[in-house]
Amino acid sequence: MKARDLSVLLAVILIIVMLVVPLPGWLLSILILMNISLALMVILVSMNTIEPLQFSIFPSLLLLLTLFRLGLNVSTTRSILSEGDAGGVVETFGTFVIGDNPLVGFVVFTILIIIQFLVITKGSERVSEVAARFTLDAMPGKQMSIDADLNAGMINEQQAKERREKIEHEADFYGAMDGASKFVKGDAIAGIIIVLINIVFGLIIGVMQKGMSFNEAITTYMQLTVGDGLVSQIPALLISTATGIVVTRVASEGNLGSDVTKQLFRFPKLLYIASGSIFLLGFTPINFFLTTMIASLLLLGGYFLSRPVVESSVDRDLEEEQVESDQMKAKENVIDLLSMDPIEFEFGYALIPLADTTQGGDLLDRVVMIRRQLAIELGLVIPVVRIRDNIQLNPNEYRLKIRGNEVAKGELLLDHFLAMSPGIEDDDMEGIITTEKAFGLPAKWISEEVKDEAELSGYTIVDPASVVSTHITEVIKGHAHLLLGRQETKQLIDHLKESYPILVDEVTPEPLSIGDVQKVLAKLLRENISIRNLPVIFETLADFGKMTNDTDLLTEYARQALAAQITKQYTHDDNVLKVITIASEVEQLVSEHVQQTEHGSYLALDPESQQKIIQSIQSQVEQVSIQEEIPIILCSPTIRMYVKQLLDRFLPNIVVLSYNELEANLEVQSVGVVNVA
Template sequence: MKARDLSVLIGVILIIVMLVVPLPGPILSVLLLINMTLSLIVILVAMNTKDTLEFAVFPTLLLLLTLFRLALNVSTTRSILSEGSAGGVVETFGSFVIGDNPLVGFVVFIILVIINFIVITKGSERVSEVAARFSLDAMPGKQMSIDADLNAGLISEKEAKARREKVEQEADFHGAMDGASKFVKGDAIAGIIIVLINILFGIIIGMVQMGMPLMEAVNTFTRLTVGDGLVSQIPALLVSTATGIVVTRSSSKNNLGTEVSEQLLRYPKLLYIAAGTIFFLGLTPINFLLTTVIAGFLALSGYLLERQSKVPELPDIEEEVKTDSSQMKSSENVINLLNMDPIEFEFGYALIPIADANQGGDLLDRIVMIRRQLALELGIVIPVVRIRDNIQLGPNEYRLKIKGNPVATGELLLDHYLAMAPGIDDEELDGIETREPAFGLPAKWISEELKDEAELSGYTVVDPPSVVSTHITEVIKKFAHTLLGRQETKQLIDHLKENYPILVEEVTPEPLAVGDIQKVLSKLLRENISIRNLPVIFETLADFSKLTTDTELLGEYARQALSAQITKQFADEDMSLRVITVSGKVEKVIAENIKQTEHGNYLSLNPESQQNIISSINEEVERLAIQEETPILLCSPAIRMYLKQLLDRFLPQVVVLSYNELEPNVQVKSVGVVNVA
């Protein structure tokens, strides 16, 4: 057994011995000082504890300290009544408080006892009782919350187990504190009774057995009783206060001293009001000099705090480096290095002003708006974008990563504007030739002096933050299907289940798993089709998943169910749609070369036929590009999926629609035909 454990056991045994064996005065003095020291340590620990469970041993410690204090009361009472003395500590406390007037000293002692018993002890007991009751009542709700987070995949099984244990420990702690507070109350009552016994029987013993005159007996035993009471009540007061601090504090990141100073002095201007109030009190018969000094101190404190709040706190670079270094060396934290941010935006040092709010940068606010916009447009929650500077990039360069892979780069000139020509180049406009990063349009970086001239010439002029935010938006749209994984799909399903529980139960987990649903939704997002209308998609999956579990075919059925949405997305306001149609000959070639296997269907065209079809489509697309029209291919539902798969490798920007994906009232205008010789 360790020496520390053995010392606690021996201490408990000695407390029991003190109740029976008389102790000499010097030893009593030492034990009384130890009692006061332990009580002081307890209240200091209680004030610096951030979480109640950090001091989980407090209920048991409270019982042991109470028992120790009662054993000291018994020992000092025995010594006072038998010898008329209880050591130097008791006599010193009694003489210091009573002085030449035993009555005043006794009244002071009674007031101290009343404060401890009625105010602090009773309050701590009530708070402990209420905390225990609410903690036990809240346990089922907390357990259900943990189970919900676990089922949603927000936490792991290990984290869920740790949270459950913490909830149980908190309930046990508050229950134990409720019981331990009764010991504190009993100790206060016992202290009052012991004081009365000491005085009453001390006077009787002093007069009858020790032959003291009445006044001498009263003076002697009152002094000893008050001294003994003070030596006991001061530690009791400290422990009772510690009990109140522990049960009234909630979990936080800081200790009590830091929280009190930060929260009490959070509003420096209020100190000015307090200073003015105290100053005006000095105009009354109250001491003017004293109130002026206090008011001046409050005003000075408010001024200093206000100045301090305006100075931005700089991070301790050395401490951060030291922390990072220690984390890198720690074997437990190696697993954290495997974490990868879904979306990262890196930029060179010259672009820091667009992200630094202190320099007027609003990139963070723009990204928040981008995430909201894409949630409405695409129907998915875009992950948080991690923004950081990167000294490996050029000063004006930025880079966007999706799941650790660079997918887009660009360059900004913060003291310039990006001007995009209205279709014809204006040779008279001076600027730095470049391309608009989101759509690849020819553009120029122009100075602020030329902004008005460019706008009058028909140029579209955009500031650098708008350029980069537009680029980020388009890139995320393009790669939205890669950001939708099984975890994100499960969150969407859970959200849908809140309003459509029967619909979700009909689709998953049987006949479609979360992974199957994710593939269908990802297929839609890959072609820039919003999945916000999840009820319609799930209705389609519920109908057709009984016939097939091929996610490619289910995606086609979902597209047909979203015909109103697709029509609105691609048709003009007058419900007209200009398309390139696919000839019957091309459709026949594609249909005849569809191979069916147990793992799904795929298109198996010979290279010559592929080249002919792609060349024909490319000619029509280039012709429409001259007219600045979006290329849209229209074909039959049977081949749409396979034609899109073929074009993804060569012409991914071409939209491919089927007849079943358009509303009946759409006026389709063919502006070209895909044909092969």
């Protein structure tokens, strides 16, 4: 244990000893001087801190110093009442204040106690209480502001984490200060009670036990009581003042001394007005010489303070002009222009209220929730979405870019609601005909006046913020495979390695590179398969990675390992899956035209056969869609990826599954068959 840590423990033990064991006068004098020194150090540190968290130990320190001071009070009270002596420091303080008149000295001491209790202590307690309450109330807003800055790209994840920790520490600090201020108040009350005990019982002991006269007893014990009260109340006053300074301190670039002088004398010319006012007071019965001297000092202060301010202002202007000139002459840093945000959301000026929190916009909060939702659904950490306005767009237009390429766009009417039809169009419903962008459904923009009528007619009503949030969510889902690069894959692997180090070491860097793993994960995401269950995927890669490095085959093996997840994704509560199957002759036709090369395999089917298969699938899909079922193609594992490759060019949204990707207890119902007859 370090010496400093040991010294604090010994100090606490000494405080406990003081409460029980009588101490000699010379030792009490040393401890009293130490108490005053510690109080001076605390108030000096509190004045030189820039923000309260720089003195975060203050609540605990306040408790220890209060306990130390109370221990001294107990020891000095014991010495005063038992021996009539509490050391040279107490006697000196008492003699200095009381002088020749005990009554006047006691009155002065009483005033000091009143100031300490009613002004400093009560004020510090109230400020601590209010600061704690307002700090806790402001926490949600500060957290939202951090999330907004993070989503806007103004800060990174590490900076956001540091800011959140600072907010938590501030809340803890002000909460602790609120409780610690109660110790200061209790200490002040205890000091008043101890003073009364010393006087009353000192007179009783002096007169009745020691045979002193009343005047002698009151002089002796009044002097010791006032001295004891001073040596305890002066440190208490300093600590109470430090408490008030800490809880009222606002974060700035300097300490209290520099801030006071800088801000109090910010307008030196005002000293001229103060000087003139004091000088005019000299024409009253007040001493003319005294007022003239003070007015002269204020006049000189205003004159000398004005000169450096003007000069520094000129120098600062020249410096700023020089910096601007240097920046204009400096060569442009072209490297900075090459950076590109993974996801960008741009909107016209009419849609600014969506993102402006002062106008009630909550788009930034919705984007935060979208990123969290997709992280859970897809198992992928979505990059920060850069949100900004673009005057080149139409006022009500927005667009979404991924890796610098526009992938979606749309228009919003902020003063309208989007009404989606229940299936039967109401031609009498007033509105602007449009298409819902996320799922391509027919819809209308309606005004608030016809909102209730639309709801009664069965329309689904959605506000503009929800419309754009849904669109953003679906677009990012559909392009998640583009957001997963090697760097993001490395982060996922590092996270998995914390829990499964042996599994990761068996897969990468041998037999599979990070690029191979990235391709497998991207292929899964491209078909809307979540990669959140990374341990199962890596178990599969560990088993089959040594046999082949064909990422297409490895993806098929991974899909089969995720059979339970895929089954749950496409089935309902009745555990029934309705599918479109592929006729055996079609499966044989596809299998016969698979070409194997050293770079992998591909489907080399003639155009006429391709056209027949696609037309047959399209016909079956249309029939299933009429029944309001999700069209799913089911085929054998050997041709699944080739059928998907064939459909990607013509019907990219069709789900293609193999028998091995479904659980054995699932009931499969065929609602159509693909053939080429």
